[in-house]
Amino acid sequence: xxxxxxxxxxxxxxxxxxxxxxxxxxxxxxxxxxxxxxxxxxxxxxxxxxxxxxxxxxxxxxxxxxxxxxxxxxxxxxxxxxxxxxxxxxxxxxxxxxxxxxxxxxxxxxxxxxxxxxxxxxxxxxxxxxxxxxxxxxxxxxxxxxxxxxxxxxxxxxxxxxxxxxxxxxxxxxxxxxxxxxxxxxxxxxxxxxxxxxxxxxxxxxxxxxxxxxxxxxxxxxxxxxxxxxxxxxxxxxxxxxxxxxxxxxxxxxxxxxxxxxxxxxxxxxxxxxxxxxxxxxxxxxxxxxxxxxxxxxxxxxxxxxxxxxxxxxxxxxxxxxxxxxxxxxxxxxxxxxxxxxxxxxxxxxxxxxxxxxxxxxxxxxxxxxxxxxxxxxxxxxxxxxxxxxxxxxxxxxxxxxxxxxxxxxxxxxxxxxxxxxxxxxxxxxxxxxxxxxxxxxxxxxxxxxxxxxxxxxxxxxxxxxxxxxxxxxxxxxxxxxxxxxxxxxxxxxxxxxxxxxxxxxxxxxxxxxxxxxxxxxxxxxxxxxxxxxxxxxxxxxxxxxxxxxxxxxxxxxxxxxxxxxxxxxxxxxxxxxxxxxxxxxxxxxxxxx
Ligand SMILES: OC[C@H]1O[C@H](O[C@H]2O[C@H](CO)[C@@H](O)[C@H](O)[C@H]2O)[C@H](O)[C@@H](O)[C@@H]1O
Numbered sequence: 001x002x003x004x005x006x007x008x009x010x011x012x013x014x015x016x017x018x019x020x021x022x023x024x025x026x027x028x029x030x031x032x033x034x035x036x037x038x039x040x041x042x043x044x045x046x047x048x049x050x051x052x053x054x055x056x057x058x059x060x061x062x063x064x065x066x067x068x069x070x071x072x073x074x075x076x077x078x079x080x081x082x083x084x085x086x087x088x089x090x091x092x093x094x095x096x097x098x099x100x101x102x103x104x105x106x107x108x109x110x111x112x113x114x115x116x117x118x119x120x121x122x123x124x125x126x127x128x129x130x131x132x133x134x135x136x137x138x139x140x141x142x143x144x145x146x147x148x149x150x151x152x153x154x155x156x157x158x159x160x161x162x163x164x165x166x167x168x169x170x171x172x173x174x175x176x177x178x179x180x181x182x183x184x185x186x187x188x189x190x191x192x193x194x195x196x197x198x199x200x201x202x203x204x205x206x207x208x209x210x211x212x213x214x215x216x217x218x219x220x221x222x223x224x225x226x227x228x229x230x231x232x233x234x235x236x237x238x239x240x241x242x243x244x245x246x247x248x249x250x251x252x253x254x255x256x257x258x259x260x261x262x263x264x265x266x267x268x269x270x271x272x273x274x275x276x277x278x279x280x281x282x283x284x285x286x287x288x289x290x291x292x293x294x295x296x297x298x299x300x301x302x303x304x305x306x307x308x309x310x311x312x313x314x315x316x317x318x319x320x321x322x323x324x325x326x327x328x329x330x331x332x333x334x335x336x337x338x339x340x341x342x343x344x345x346x347x348x349x350x351x352x353x354x355x356x357x358x359x360x361x362x363x364x365x366x367x368x369x370x371x372x373x374x375x376x377x378x379x380x381x382x383x384x385x386x387x388x389x390x391x392x393x394x395x396x397x398x399x400x401x402x403x404x405x406x407x408x409x410x411x412x413x414x415x416x417x418x419x420x421x422x423x424x425x426x427x428x429x430x431x432x433x434x435x436x437x438x439x440x441x442x443x444x445x446x447x448x449x450x451x452x453x454x455x456x457x458x459x460x461x462x463x464x465x466x467x468x469x470x471x472x473x474x475x476x477x478x479x480x481x482x483x484x485x486x487x488x489x490x491x492x493x494x495x496x497x498x499x500x501x502x503x504x505x506x507x508x509x510x511x512x513x514x515x516x517x518x519x520x521x522x523x524x525x526x527x528x529x530x531x532x533x534x535x536x537x538x539x540x541x542x543x544x545x546x547x548x549x550x551x552x553x554x555x556x557x558x559x560x561x562x563x564x565x566x567x568x569x570x571x572x573x574x575x576x577x578x579x580x581x582x583x584x585x586x587x588x589x590x591x592x593x594x
Contacts, residue, residue: 523542
């Protein structure tokens with residue numbers, strides 16, 4: 001039996017992240033970066049692919065677990081026949097090397113604990129050589145080296161290609177483990193003090209969370225989402241990953257398994273919007289600078305996603321030795337979608353630059369130059385078919401959402417020039433483009449008989465992204481075509497009260513076999529659209545349902561299966577948390593009180 005995706009909690013150090021199960025096992029960790037090979041990959045296989053379990057001897061899942069308030073420090077608690085024990089997990093803010101800190105604390109009685117560490121470098125495939133050095137355990141294989149130490153020192157032994165320890169903790173006693181990675185050719189980095197790391201981590205996260213401007217209902221869920229988005233940000237460059245995992249399936253046993261450990265311009269711009277709306281300007285500025293570096297060059301070469309530092313080549317490879325989550329193969333690293341044409345991205349990037357300007361982030365002339373260069377490209381190419389925001393692997397099409405975003409790019413550019421006539425450029429050209437795109441979409445992307453916009457020109461299919469039309473400002477919310485589209489999308493793509501992103505039963509537009517769950521961000525978009533079209537009560541009902549889907553520590557995967565009642569897809573996913581923050585702010589933000 002596989003462990004449900006929602007059984008995991010996230011810890012991270014702003015450069016990578018780990019998933020900790022309810023049984024105290026870290027089953028996923030890529031070192032040293034989000035997109036590095038995993039040294040714990042049991043998530044996509046089993047314990048033989050690497051994990052680190054720290055729990056009472058013979059115990060199963062924990063009794064209770066929670067993050068310490070407004071932080072990414074996780075407490076997992078077991079009540080056993082012997083007593084009660086707490087394991088506190090964190091990844092401290094990085095100095096030179098990534099560390100995982102696990103502090104065991106006796107709460108009551110005297111509990112026998114067991115640690116089982118199986119390091120498997122290169123995505124669960126390489127068994128390292130283990131030895132003792134300076135009283136610690138050190139694992140080495142090729143470029144990777146990992147140190148394990150404990151305070152006070154507990155006896156460890158090697159067995160079954162793993163490192164084991166057994167010890168007891170009585171009430172008030174503590175044992176701390178620190179696992180540290182470094183390149184094997186370099187000397188061991190300085191050792192961190194686990195207790196100081198815990199204090200710093202709590203202080204840093206709490207100071208960060210205190211900057212959140214949202215003070216309405218569901219504040220805890222909103223703050224948890226913001227912390228998750230922050231944890232998905234690669235601090236050295238400002239890039240934001242879509243999720244810290246690869247290949248958690250969109251269908252159990254299916255092939256829709258993708259690597260999300262990269263920076264999508266779409267997901268990142270939306271993350272930026274959510275962070276800005278909640279008051280986080282520094283992150284917005286860091287991401288904007290990342291964007292300017294990543295996008296530098298010929299606008300025709302703009303990619304829809306990049307590596308953490310703006311790398312362009314993200315070749316897709318199958319990791320054939322990994323059996324996959326619940327047998328869902330293939331497991332992939334890299335993502336071929338990087339080479340797709342997705343025209344909406346131009347609109348999203350330009351929209352985010354406008355948002356940044358409106359928020360008063362310092363303007364530099366080359367940002368406007370970038371915007372104009374992107375507009376030039378779009379002017380020449382907006383009529384092209386593309387792969388759209390769902391990154392279909394079937395044939396390119398005239399996706400309506402892509403065109404609407406091309407309209408948004410022109411619209412934001414025109415408005416910027418109207419607001420600041422000193423900005424150089426030919427505003428009439430962009431105005432003409434804006435009008436032409438609008439006209440074409442209303443003629444070719446709208447089905448008058450059914451009173452709804454469609455997924456692509458001439459298609460009978462619908463698409464949840466059409467719900468964004470009023471939010472983007474393409475048409476006002478009270479336009480009968482908008483209301484018709486919201487109703488049609490809800491009717492046709494609704495599944496047990498949530499929403500699929502597009503129709504399952506039409507001849508597969510995405511070019512892939514099998515199906516998938518309901519797409520969580522789309523369900524948040526439905527709540528937004530219901531609110532905008534005057535059905536706030538229904539919007540709030542839907543939002544409450546969605547908030548009820550977060551796992552016990554407030555996290556959401558990409559998708560949800562309302563029949564099996566489980567999370568699906570990569571986890572935790574930025575898109576879903578962006579949806580939660582955006583809808584909460586729309587429904588309960590200060591201007592929406594009541
Ligand atoms: O389902 C097919 C596609 O799934 C992934 O894309 C999805 O995730 C992206 C990151 O969150 C998001 O930006 C995109 O809109 C989603 O469709 C995958 O990356 C693609 O390769 C795959 O074709």
